[in-house]
Amino acid sequence: MRLKLRNIFLVYFVVSSVGLMYALLQIGQPCDCSQHLRSGSNAHGRSRHSFVPKGPRDLSEDDQLPVIYVVTPTYARPHQLAELTRLSQTLLLVPSLHWILVEDSAERSKAVADLLAQSGLHYTHLNVQTPPVMKLKDSDPNWLKPRGVEQRNEALRWLQLNRSPKDSGVVYFADDDNTYSIRIFQEMRYTQKVSVWLVGLVGGLRYEGPLVEKGRVVGFHTAWKPHRPFPIDMAGFAVSLSLLLSHPGARFDPNAERGFLESSLLGQLVSVGELEPRADNCTKVWVWHTRTEKPKLKQEEVLEKQGRGSDLNVQV
Amino acid sequence: MRLKLRNIFLVYFVVSSVGLMYALLQIGQPCDCSQHLRSGSNAHGRSRHSFVPKGPRDLSEDDQLPVIYVVTPTYARPHQLAELTRLSQTLLLVPSLHWILVEDSAERSKAVADLLAQSGLHYTHLNVQTPPVMKLKDSDPNWLKPRGVEQRNEALRWLQLNRSPKDSGVVYFADDDNTYSIRIFQEMRYTQKVSVWLVGLVGGLRYEGPLVEKGRVVGFHTAWKPHRPFPIDMAGFAVSLSLLLSHPGARFDPNAERGFLESSLLGQLVSVGELEPRADNCTKVWVWHTRTEKPKLKQEEVLEKQGRGSDLNVQV
Numbered sequence: 001m002r003l004k005l006r007n008i009f010l011v012y013f014v015v016s017s018v019g020l021m022y023a024l025l026q027i028g029q030p031c032d033c034s035q036h037l038r039s040g041s042n043a044h045g046r047s048r049h050s051f052v053p054k055g056p057r058d059l060s061e062d063d064q065l066p067v068i069y070v071v072t073p074t075y076a077r078p079h080q081l082a083e084l085t086r087l088s089q090t091l092l093l094v095p096s097l098h099w100i101l102v103e104d105s106a107e108r109s110k111a112v113a114d115l116l117a118q119s120g121l122h123y124t125h126l127n128v129q130t131p132p133v134m135k136l137k138d139s140d141p142n143w144l145k146p147r148g149v150e151q152r153n154e155a156l157r158w159l160q161l162n163r164s165p166k167d168s169g170v171v172y173f174a175d176d177d178n179t180y181s182i183r184i185f186q187e188m189r190y191t192q193k194v195s196v197w198l199v200g201l202v203g204g205l206r207y208e209g210p211l212v213e214k215g216r217v218v219g220f221h222t223a224w225k226p227h228r229p230f231p232i233d234m235a236g237f238a239v240s241l242s243l244l245l246s247h248p249g250a251r252f253d254p255n256a257e258r259g260f261l262e263s264s265l266l267g268q269l270v271s272v273g274e275l276e277p278r279a280d281n282c283t284k285v286w287v288w289h290t291r292t293e294k295p296k297l298k299q300e301e302v303l304e305k306q307g308r309g310s311d312l313n314v315q316v
Numbered sequence: 317m318r319l320k321l322r323n324i325f326l327v328y329f330v331v332s333s334v335g336l337m338y339a340l341l342q343i344g345q346p347c348d349c350s351q352h353l354r355s356g357s358n359a360h361g362r363s364r365h366s367f368v369p370k371g372p373r374d375l376s377e378d379d380q381l382p383v384i385y386v387v388t389p390t391y392a393r394p395h396q397l398a399e400l401t402r403l404s405q406t407l408l409l410v411p412s413l414h415w416i417l418v419e420d421s422a423e424r425s426k427a428v429a430d431l432l433a434q435s436g437l438h439y440t441h442l443n444v445q446t447p448p449v450m451k452l453k454d455s456d457p458n459w460l461k462p463r464g465v466e467q468r469n470e471a472l473r474w475l476q477l478n479r480s481p482k483d484s485g486v487v488y489f490a491d492d493d494n495t496y497s498i499r500i501f502q503e504m505r506y507t508q509k510v511s512v513w514l515v516g517l518v519g520g521l522r523y524e525g526p527l528v529e530k531g532r533v534v535g536f537h538t539a540w541k542p543h544r545p546f547p548i549d550m551a552g553f554a555v556s557l558s559l560l561l562s563h564p565g566a567r568f569d570p571n572a573e574r575g576f577l578e579s580s581l582l583g584q585l586v587s588v589g590e591l592e593p594r595a596d597n598c599t600k601v602w603v604w605h606t607r608t609e610k611p612k613l614k615q616e617e618v619l620e621k622q623g624r625g626s627d628l629n630v631q632v
Contacts, residue, residue: 009325016332023339078517082495082604089498090405179398182405198630201394204615206626221626223615285632288398291609299520299539310522310537314514316601 065096066189067169069241071155073148074112074176075104078295078316081111083176088119094185098169100158102151103127111315128154134254146261148175149254159241160248169241170195173234177292180235184286187278188238194270197279199236202289209236212281217272229263230272235287237262243269381412382505383485385557387471389464390428390492391420394611394632397427399492404435410501414485416474418467419443427631444470450570458607462577464491465570475557476564485557486511489550493608496551500602503594504554510586513595515552518605525552528597533588545579546588551603553578559585 070091074080084101091097099121103112108127116123128150136145152173159171170191174180188195196217198209203224209232210217222231230237244250253264279286303309310316386407390396400417407413415437419428424443432439444466452461468489475487486507490496504511512533514525519540525548526533538547546553560566569580595602619625626632 005321005325009321009328012325013328016336020332020335020339023336078522079495079604079606082516082606085497085604086402086406086495089409090402092409093405179395179402181401200398200632201611201613204612205619206394206613206616206632207630221624223619283627283630285630288395288401288632290395290398290611293607293609295517295606296520297517297522300522303521303539308537311599314523314599314601316516316522316604 067167067241068094068097068185068189068238069100069155069159069169069171070097070174071100071102071152071171072174072176073102073104073151075147076109078297079292080176081115081316083292084112084115087174087176087180088115088121090180090182092120093182096189097122097185099123100155101125102154104130104148104151124158126151126154126158143258146252146254146256146258149252149261153251153254156244156251159244163241163245165242165245167241170238171241171244172238175234177290178235179288179290181286183284184279187286191238191240192276193243193274194237194239194266195276195278196232196237196282197277197287198282198285199233200285200288202233202235203231207285208233210275210277210282212277212283215277215281217275217277217282225259228259230266231259232262233289234262235289237266237275239265239269383483383557384410384413384501384505384554385416385471385475385485385487386413386490387416387418387468387487388490388492389418389420389467391463392425394613395608396492397431397632399608400428400431403490403492403496404431404437406496406498408436409498412505413438413501415439416471417441418470420446420464420467440474442467442470442474459574462568462570462572462574465568465577469567469570472560472567475560479557479561481558481561483557486554487557487560488554491550493606494551495604495606497602499600500595503602507554507556508592509559509590510553510555510582511592511594512548512553512598513593513603514598514601515549516601516604518549518551519547523601524549526591526593526598528593528599531593531597533591533593533598541575544575546582547575548578549605550578551605553582553591555581555585 072087074084088099091099099116099119101112101116101123103109103126105127106129108125113125116125130147130150134145134149136147156171163169170188172185172188184197187197196210198207198221200207202208203222205221205223208222209220211219211221220226220231222228225231247268250265250268252261256264300309388400388403390400404415407415415432415435417428417432417439419425419442421443422445424441429441432441446463446466450461450465452458452463472487479485486504488501488504500513503513512526514523514537516523518524519538521537521539524538525536527535527537536542536547538544541547563584566581566584568577572580616625
């Protein structure tokens with residue numbers, strides 16, 4: 001009896017001491033947010049090996065907040081990875097967020113797939129190519145044709161197929177060159193139908209967006225095509241997931257007149273009176289419609305002629 | 317004997333089980349980066365009430381990493397707060413970082429002070445006005461005069477006065493419109509003298525920066541004014557704090573020929589052979605020289621005439 005007890009004690013003592021030491025060492029580690037990865041299985045969006053999206057991921061176990069689905073259309077150009085890098089780093093600061101990144105391409109590119117895999121975010125990587133007739137030529141002004149339509153609609157299709165009414169969440173259409181304060185994500189999370197706020201530096205104004213009285217939208221501060229049913233920017237609203245799922249056919253209209261893209265979706269979902277004003281009754285600007293200059297790459301030709309052009313293996 | 321051993325066992329068992337359970341619960345907590353605020357006292361840079369910078373802050377107690385001092389000159393224009401917001405959110409992901417933000421202004425502005433106070437960062441807020449003769453006019457091309465020189469020099473003066481050789485750290489000159497992957501901060505932290513890496517989309521090229529062989533800089537991939545002693549961009553190097561402090565007079569030269577600003581500082585500090593290549597021997601691009609388009613604000617005049625201009629109380 002004595003021998004047995006002492007042996008049990010010794011074994012337990014050794015095992016528990018090792019366990020305790022390990023655990024205490026873990027607690028001593030600083031919270032290194034630059035490598036912040038949320039716990040999760042190898043669903044698409046968490047694995048370094050997922051190039052092709054796998055099945056849907058249930059985020060509600062991670063946090064118990066409604067999930068913010070950020071839908072971002074993107075296309076290849078020299079500063080694409082810069083844009084996606086800085087946007088992904090902002091998104092990393094927002095809990096319970098799922099990034100749906102949709103490339104305008106025939107195939108999902110390795111560069112974007114790698115960026116997503118290393119981002120630390122929950123994500124879905126999709127692609128759909130804009131029909132040639134709808135694409136802007138390099139020389140076209142950026143406003144000539146609506147952009148990102150097919151890509152946003154592809155994300156809407158994905159949500160219809162992969163989410164159900166029991167999932168709580170909100171959908172936000174966030175272009176890859178805008179600037180987002182993390183505060184705007186707090187504002188949109190508990191949207192019942194469609195929530196709205198001001199967007200800075202858009203529509204030719206310092207800001208554009210709803211006018212609010214007694215907590216309701218009564219009009220819009222806008223100058224450009226003020227007759228639009230919803231004269232607001234894509235970045236100025238979010239739609240609850242349940243509202244979208246209850247309108248399975250809701251899509252952006254690729255044939256909408258210039259500036260009417262937002263209205264083409266919202267008109268199917270809400271009336272102006274139902275809009276939910278956010279960001280201090282639409283008096284704060286927490287998202288800006290910034291645009292990035294096209295980089296000058298003329299010296300590449302100079303170096304190419306000398307056989308010293310930039311190494312294409314260096315990802316930019 | 318038997319009784320004693322069993323009691324010892326029981327007591328140890330209870331204590332260690334409680335300890336293990338506590339430790340395991342701690343490990344299970346997610347790393348919540350959206351509210352990640354570093355512990356600290358109410359020194360300038362941590363308090364919501366600090367409009368005027370107080371005394372120097374010793375960060376070494378927070379983390380035991382060398383501090384990265386990020387020096388950012390900034391000036392008022394419509395998209396200033398957008399730029400500072402997205403930059404501050406990137407910096408929030410980097411541990412042991414101190415942001416020195418220097419306004420080109422006669423006085424520190426409330427808007428910037430508020431942004432800093434709410435940023436969650438350790439910071440110092442400075443200001444110095446560029447002499448009128450050195451300032452760009454609105455119609456000048458952006459390359460006509462060197463910009464941010466007085467502001468960066470003011471930060472160097474502040475560091476000379478407020479830091480000493482016992483402080484370990486590195487200084488990085490980060491303009492407010494570039495794009496920074498958080499990975500570039502990991503690369504620069506342990507700089508002995510001056511570390512260097514590629515910068516994307518600058519100098520008319522996809523990327524510009526050092527050429528490295530056997531771990532040493534042997535030349536530069538550059539096309540524009542290749543005879544510059546250090547033909548690299550401001551965002552392409554970092555200087556160890558100790559090296560700067562041991563050269564108390566080291567400053568950028570406001571009269572330097574266009575493109576020679578970086579060289580005017582580095583030439584006082586190191587030779588090319590002493591440069592420390594980073595970012596995978598200068599083969600990865602983790603910082604891009606992005607530039608933001610000037611927003612179009614022409615509709616403001618239209619609304620002003622109708623007495624409906626944007627409310628100036630709305631901060632943009």
